Amino acid sequence: MTQRRMPLLDAASLQLEGKNMPMHIAALMTFSYPSSLDEAERRDFVSRLIARWREETRIVFPWNQVLTRPTRWQFRPATREIYELDLEYHLRQWSLPAPGGEKELGQMIAWLHELPMDLEKPLWECHVIEGLSDNRFALYIKIHHALVDGISGTRLLVGSLSTSADTLSVPMWAKDQTEQAPKAESTPAKPGLPSFGDVKAAFEASLKLRRSNDELTTFRSTPDTILNGPIGPHRRVATQQFGLARLKTLAKAADATINDVVMAITGGALREYLLEANALPEDSLTAALPVSTRKPGDVSIGNQVSMLFGSLGTNIADPALRLAQVKRSTRAGKALLNDLSPNAVNFYSLFSTGPFLTSTMLGFGSSGRQLFNTTISNVPGQREIRYLNGAELLHVYPVSLIMPGVPLNFTCVSHGDFLNFGIVACRDRVPHVQRLAVAMTTAFEELERCVLNSPQG
Structure with a gap:
């Protein structure tokens, strides 16, 4: 066996x-x-x-x-x-x-x-x-x-x-x-044994996430919201999609990445959703952003991921200024991660999210202040047309998971000419999740108008 x-x-x-x-x-x-x-x-x-x-x-x-x-x-x-x-x-x-x-x-x-x-x-x-x-x-x-x-x-x-x-x-x-x-x-190459310097650098980087920082989005940046709290057993799922050509045009004009644009769109949708509920906090919501640690060419099966954290700019009404805030936040987060060696990144992940995951295993994940408000993940896909017994694949929507205290997840994956979103939420904690999908379209169009000065067809 x-x-x-x-x-x-x-x-x-x-x-x-x-x-x-x-x-x-x-x-x-x-x-x-x-x-x-x-x-x-x-x-x-x-x-x-x-x-x-x-x-x-x-x-x-x-x-x-x-x-x-x-x-x-x-x-x-x-x-x-x-x-x-x-x-x-x-x-x-x-x-x-x-x-x-x-x-x-x-x-x-x-x-x-x-x-x-x-x-x-x-x-x-x-x-x-x-x-x-x-x-x-x-x-x-x-x-x-x-x-x-x-x-x-x-x-x-x-x-x-x-x-x-x-x-x-x-x-x-x-x-x-x-x-x-x-x-x-x-078969990915096995990493070497971590040095004391790797462990020390990882620990120091994780400590930065537990302190206030004007440049870096940290756990202290996360506000309390009506969205965050205990989760139940039932789910809501909604989908959305945007043309990749429009996203790339917008990102290039704003000197941003597609991930930055995705975060700004999500931030705009959450802002509208919370405004309708009369529950928008003064400070911006934050997001955990899974980052692949795979090396180029690695097609192995399993989990290889770390995490950075970013601001969604939900406290900013102007879409272009919101995107600028997202850019500053993600660049600071990437700088923190890029300063670490590959061996140190693994320990950084353990030190930064380990306490949260441990408390979740023990049933205490939804108590106390949350480390972040939501999760946003962008999974690379394929542009090539695919078929199932002659039936053309139209869209691939990711359907991810939620965790206690963080009952809302946005994940997107590219396929063909589209970036496809799957929104997963706790049914009791996040009602009317379809409104978030609709609000994403509104936020995208508003951002286009602000950055490009004209809507795109």
């Missing part, structure tokens, strides 16, 4: 699993039916796909991993390889009620996403959803964060699809994608 010990970051994702905090991440992928299908063929497309995929007997890493002990209460969890899947459990078929719009799809995804995974089974599920409007169907795939991070998860899912409309796609659990990259790249 082959066993695999989880690396520390992967293990932490399992140990954080709780009653109201399932630790899986997911993707919602929407497809258009092949135009060549007649009405009867289109009606049977999903059923035939399910039937063919359930005949697949191959299973590769990480889809073939199951916990040796199905509990989060273990210091160094391990997984073992299995050779047979219960595909009636892992692969399921659903149909949306009419009219099959974004509201109905969001409600179904919220329900599927709030359900915890069975730790006695391989830690993934695939749900195929038909009945969508505009000649579409969808795949919702969730996989435990102990197995993948956003980058490796997106690569596994999109990479399993075909680049040709004439090719039948292999199920993601049967496609060994390590064969697509050189062996040296698919």
Whole structure:
């Protein structure tokens, strides 16, 4: 029996699993039916796909991993390889009620996403959803964060699809994608042992986050809001998308990054949302910003991430000035991280967020002052058109997780000509989450007008 010990970051994702905090991440992928299908063929497309995929007997890493002990209460969890899947459990078929719009799809995804995974089974599920409007169907795939991070998860899912409309796609659990990259790249180089200087630099950097700083966004920058507090078991999910060309034009004109623009848009949406609730704090909301620590060419599976923190400029009415504040904040955060060696970055992550994660494991994560107000993550995707048995992939929406005290998450991933957003929130803590998605469009258009002096088509 082959066993695999989880690396520390992967293990932490399992140990954080709780009653109201399932630790899986997911993707919602929407497809258009092949135009060549007649009405009867289109009606049977999903059923035939399910039937063919359930005949697949191959299973590769990480889809073939199951916990040796199905509990989060273990210091160094391990997984073992299995050779047979219960595909009636892992692969399921659903149909949306009419009219099959974004509201109905969001409600179904919220329900599927709030359900915890069975730790006695391989830690993934695939749900195929038909009945969508505009000649579409969808795949919702969730996989435990102990197995993948956003980058490796997106690569596994999109990479399993075909680049040709004439090719039948292999199920993601049967496609060994390590064969697509050189062996040296698919296995990351092990870092050397940290020096005393690495540990010292990491500790000193983490201490800066616990002090007030005029330039750097720290934990003391975070205000209390009506959004932050305990979370319940239920979720809300909304989606949004923006054209990449418009985002790039705006970022270039403002001498900013696309991430800066995303933060400014999110800040504008949160400002409008809290103003409507008469609950906008005087100080700006802050965000945790996951940063990949992968080296170029690293296509390994697992978690490789650190964190920086930034201001969202929610206390600034002018969109252009809000973006300027975001830029100053993120550049200060990047400077702090860039001053650390790769070995020191790992310890910095441990020192800076370790106390919060420990208190969350022990059930105290929602008590006391929060370190940040929300999480914003940008996952790189692919521009190449992909197909599932001839059905074109339209959008990939990330569906991430929330944590006690921080019940709102914005994650985006690029695909084709769009940057696609998935907004996940605690159902009880953040009502009307769809309003945030709409407010993002308003904030984007206002920022365009301020920076470009004219709306973009």
